[in-house]
Amino acid sequence: MGTSTAVTNDHELVERLLWRVASDLLMVVDRDITIENLETERVNSRAAGADQIHISFKLGFRHEGGSHQGCVLMPLPDAMSLAGYLMMAREEDVLAYREQPAPDDALKDAMREISNFVAGSCDAVVRDWLPGGPSVSVVGEGCQGVRADVRPALQYEEGDELILGRADVRVGELDPFELLVMLPALPPLA
Secondary structure, three states, rough: OOOOHHHHHHHHHHHHHHHHHHHHHHHOOOOEEEEEEEEEEEEEEOOOOOOOOEEEEEEEEEEOOOEEEEEEEEHHHHHHHHHHOOOOOOOHHHHHHHOOOOOOOOHHHHHHHHHHHHHHHHHHHHHHOOOOOOOOEEEEEEEEEOOOOOOOOOOOOOOOEEEEEEEEEOOOOOOOEEEEEEEEEOOOOO
């Protein structure tokens, strides 16, 4: 498979993942989620979220007896907003969550639920991507805070190829933010 084909497939895969995540989360947070300016590329190192603490929603990819990790990385205030909407919090409470330096226990629990939704959405897309083909499944492996400008912790060998997606995402009427998606470049997905 040539580079241009791989890039096209990468873009389509990440686009499908993000749209499925957005549509699945819409059902539980009751807010439109828009995705714009998606760019994908192949990289040989994990990307870092810039300028602020981020939450890494870890994804475990199971393939041929092996385990690989990827993640969806978003700024902490936006992850706390999604968690607040999941808890059916009032808009003013969601705005107050965004100002907190760290999530409380209720927000942490809600973010773990968001992580489960994200993993379920990714698993559905991957299974649709590979009908009747190689078996790849995706499971949620929790979420973790990541300091500004620090790469998320993943089971990852430096130098291995990753599919990196960057998109501008907006939840409801909140300001847009940059969302990063890192997927292991497993042969069946590429």
